Amino acid sequence: MNRETLIAPSILSADFSRMGEGIRDINESGADWVHIDIMDGRFVPPITFGHQMVSALRPLTDRVFDVHLMVENPDSQLDAFAGAGADYLTVHQETVVHLHRTLDRIRELGCRPGVSIVPSTPVSLLREVLPLVDLVLIMTVNPGFGGQKMIPACLDKVRELRRLREEKGMEWLVSIDGGVNQGTLGMVREAAPDVLVAGSAFFSAPDRAEFVRNFK
Ligand code: DX5
Ligand code: ZN
Numbered sequence: 001m002n003r004e005t006l007i008a009p010s011i012l013s014a015d016f017s018r019m020g021e022g023i024r025d026i027n028e029s030g031a032d033w034v035h036i037d038i039m040d041g042r043f044v045p046p047i048t049f050g051h052q053m054v055s056a057l058r059p060l061t062d063r064v065f066d067v068h069l070m071v072e073n074p075d076s077q078l079d080a081f082a083g084a085g086a087d088y089l090t091v092h093q094e095t096v097v098h099l100h101r102t103l104d105r106i107r108e109l110g111c112r113p114g115v116s117i118v119p120s121t122p123v124s125l126l127r128e129v130l131p132l133v134d135l136v137l138i139m140t141v142n143p144g145f146g147g148q149k150m151i152p153a154c155l156d157k158v159r160e161l162r163r164l165r166e167e168k169g170m171e172w173l174v175s176i177d178g179g180v181n182q183g184t185l186g187m188v189r190e191a192a193p194d195v196l197v198a199g200s201a202f203f204s205a206p207d208r209a210e211f212v213r214n215f216k
Pocket of ligand 1: 035037147179197200
């Protein structure tokens with residue numbers, strides 16, 4: 001199946017003192033989703049923001065909210081993020097023991113379940129849960145910070161997942177997150193993920209609409 005590439009700017013690289021303007025920039029650029037990085041200072045070193053930020057931004061756009069939970073014990077926060085208006089809710093495989101339960105709960109809450117893996121985690125660890133998800137988020141950097149250099153070997157996981165999806169006739173989207181910029185665009189295109197998360201490259205682009213057109 002041929003899918004259009006979706007662009008998901010990450011507000012981690014927006015100006016935190018003017019988050020509403022960051023959303024306006026995303027609206028005006030023609031990007032498809034808003035990627036929202038939730039960090040708890042435990043699974044990853046920084047703390048960003050919580051479900052209150054998602055609620056505050058929700059009225060500003062009808063774009064899909066792609067919430068990436070980089071937190072320990074995400075189960076305790078699923079209800080809050082669903083209530084705040086998340087569309088996709090993605091948890092890390094490395095943070096959840098009972099992934100079936102977590103992913104089922106996300107769907108029960110009316111959101112689309114996603115699962116993510118860090119660069120050192122192989123795709124094979126997702127095998128049992130792939131039938132339960134709508135999104136697989138491949139980290140192409142070690143999570144925690146914007147503006148890092150992509151680890152190109154992670155793009156092989158995108159190819160592996162696309163093969164698996166084809167073989168099994170599944171429908172989830174494959175997203176990549178970390179180091180997506182003009183310099184990596186060539187190898188990203190070859191791997192052909194469905195969704196591109198871009199933080200620093202999007203918010204530092206002189207013309208964001210052109211950035212989106214170029215990456216589609
Ligand atoms: C990193 C976050 C990313 C981050 C990507 O842990 O999950 O979403 O915003 O930033 P860039 O695109 O600058 O690598
Ligand atoms: Zn992210």
